[in-house]
Amino acid sequence: MPLTETDVRWVEAPKLGFWDQLYLPAMVDGLKTTLGHMFSKKITEQYPEQEPTLPPNYRGVHRLNRDEAGRVKCVACYMCATACPAHCIDIVAAPAPTEWKDREKYPETFVIDELRCIYCGMCEEACPVDAIELTTLYDLTGASREQMVFDKEKLLSVFDQTTKAGTDPVRSRAGKLGAASEPPPQ
Amino acid sequence: MPQFDLVTALILIVAVMGGGLGLVAYLTLGERKVSAWIQDRVGPNRVGPFGLLQPLADGGKFFLKEEVIPAHVDRIFYVLAPAVGVITALLALAVVPVGGATPPPDPAPTVAAFDQAQADYRSKLNLVIAPGIDVGVLYVFALGSLAVYGVILAGWSANNKYSLLGAMRSSAQIISYEIPLGMAVLGVFLIVGSLNLERIAAWQETHTWWLVFFQPLAALLFMISAYAEGSRLPFDLPEAEQELVGGFHTEYSSMKLGLLLMTEFIHLITAGFMMSILFLGGWSLFGLENVSADPTVTAVLKAGILLTKMFLYCVFALIVRWTIPRFRFDQLMNLAWKVMIPLGLANVVCVVVALQFGAPLWVLTAASAGLFLVAGCIAVRAAGSITNPKRAVRKLPPGMPVGVTYAGR
Numbered sequence: 001m002p003l004t005e006t007d008v009r010w011v012e013a014p015k016l017g018f019w020d021q022l023y024l025p026a027m028v029d030g031l032k033t034t035l036g037h038m039f040s041k042k043i044t045e046q047y048p049e050q051e052p053t054l055p056p057n058y059r060g061v062h063r064l065n066r067d068e069a070g071r072v073k074c075v076a077c078y079m080c081a082t083a084c085p086a087h088c089i090d091i092v093a094a095p096a097p098t099e100w101k102d103r104e105k106y107p108e109t110f111v112i113d114e115l116r117c118i119y120c121g122m123c124e125e126a127c128p129v130d131a132i133e134l135t136t137l138y139d140l141t142g143a144s145r146e147q148m149v150f151d152k153e154k155l156l157s158v159f160d161q162t163t164k165a166g167t168d169p170v171r172s173r174a175g176k177l178g179a180a181s182e183p184p185p186q
Numbered sequence: 187m188p189q190f191d192l193v194t195a196l197i198l199i200v201a202v203m204g205g206g207l208g209l210v211a212y213l214t215l216g217e218r219k220v221s222a223w224i225q226d227r228v229g230p231n232r233v234g235p236f237g238l239l240q241p242l243a244d245g246g247k248f249f250l251k252e253e254v255i256p257a258h259v260d261r262i263f264y265v266l267a268p269a270v271g272v273i274t275a276l277l278a279l280a281v282v283p284v285g286g287a288t289p290p291p292d293p294a295p296t297v298a299a300f301d302q303a304q305a306d307y308r309s310k311l312n313l314v315i316a317p318g319i320d321v322g323v324l325y326v327f328a329l330g331s332l333a334v335y336g337v338i339l340a341g342w343s344a345n346n347k348y349s350l351l352g353a354m355r356s357s358a359q360i361i362s363y364e365i366p367l368g369m370a371v372l373g374v375f376l377i378v379g380s381l382n383l384e385r386i387a388a389w390q391e392t393h394t395w396w397l398v399f400f401q402p403l404a405a406l407l408f409m410i411s412a413y414a415e416g417s418r419l420p421f422d423l424p425e426a427e428q429e430l431v432g433g434f435h436t437e438y439s440s441m442k443l444g445l446l447l448m449t450e451f452i453h454l455i456t457a458g459f460m461m462s463i464l465f466l467g468g469w470s471l472f473g474l475e476n477v478s479a480d481p482t483v484t485a486v487l488k489a490g491i492l493l494t495k496m497f498l499y500c501v502f503a504l505i506v507r508w509t510i511p512r513f514r515f516d517q518l519m520n521l522a523w524k525v526m527i528p529l530g531l532a533n534v535v536c537v538v539v540a541l542q543f544g545a546p547l548w549v550l551t552a553a554s555a556g557l558f559l560v561a562g563c564i565a566v567r568a569a570g571s572i573t574n575p576k577r578a579v580r581k582l583p584p585g586m587p588v589g590v591t592y593a594g595r
Contacts, residue, residue, distance in 0.1 A: 016565075016566070017566065018562055018563065018566045021562050021565035021566045022558070022559075022562040022565075023565075024406075027509070027510065030509040030510060031505065031506070031509050033509070034224045034505055034508055034509040035505065037223070037224050037225070037226055038220070038223040038224050038505070039223075040226060041226070042223075042226055042227060042228050043226050043227070044222075044226075044227045044228040046228070
């Protein structure tokens, strides 16, 4: 739809009165504001001493969830690796052990390069069995690049650590595989 | 010309230099702290208790940083500029009384009377490096305008467009604001009858009421011009971090940058001293400075009062910095030439007329208030066109006749 002349509203700057034109009252107003802030409560968080309280949907380090039996929930469907825009997830699938009746495959290795990851959370969105989740762990450091490449054991240990500490309870379908996990054909 | 003691002068030089530079260091911390408090933050608090050792860490960092002299600069002037800036800034402190001082004796009719006056003068404590300089304020202003050389040399020799832009702005700004600065103190000279800083302070001590009560408009003009002279916000166009990187000191690094940054704070301290002595009564506080009969206590009291006034001025400047946004360059020039210089001139005329007809000094207070209100009325009548000239607004896109519609973007 074309813009007509009547659609354009020309706004003029408001006329300043005598009080405004004296300029000093406005300055005093400004000084009142700044002085008020000078003595108001400070909002600084003294980080190392004072830890931030993070919202539960904070996107920090990943973890691989365990099911009730303590096995990795992942079914190696590659959906997270496909969804990942940074290509930081590397999975090698293998046939699930025969005693695992609820799934066909499991990840033999599951590696996330935490340095490549952009922490967008799309892997968590994509996962059909709620096996991968992002935790509120944010203070992640390493002495080398290799240390920042997390393998399956490390990711599972993040799960143990965060659930034990109670900072990140398992968010969805605790301990159960999602509907998308099919049992292997008999 | 009074004689003075060389040893006292040397001790004072060391004290003023050390104290002044120490205060500069702590003003940098103060600036960061005040800005933090105003922005609801805490500010530097990790180095030492409450961050009090932060200036030492900053200074040490300046010394340890790599000194980079770019290949494209004019080396001689590039190296000279920070020195010129700091030296001219520091020299201004030579005539400023940093505590109580006695005005120099008047010329005596006989040699005996002269010697008597000199001996009497020498027996008093004078906390001035160079006491009895009768051109006192002129000397400070002269050095204040020399300060622009530091900025221009830095900006031009750096061979960088941002530096040059900053230096150009600075030269125009400092030269423009010299005039209202001089106009503002002219009234003070006329009332006191001397340019000597000790005399001006002593006049206010004997009259109890400070000159700010008789010359409030001049005090305001002086303060605004002093901010502009020292390139303090809201007049920090020579630096203008957001648009000119660092302005005239863009190409500087290490301690040369430190010196250029220090210069600004030395100017602030000088302005604080000048404001306190010229308008805020110097070392007098409505007779409180003379409560003790002991001369030592009195000297300490006077120095304390003067330094407190100077310090409060500096703190006020820090708060103003974080309150008022920077002026645009045309607004800056309009403020100087169309508002402050006419007001200053009118103020001088008022003082001359009042003194000529022997009117009481309180008339000048009323005259200042009247001038201020008249200026406000003129500003209302001009509807902002003085400091903020209107440009013609085309109400249609160019080349588009009336009635023709144009597609929205």
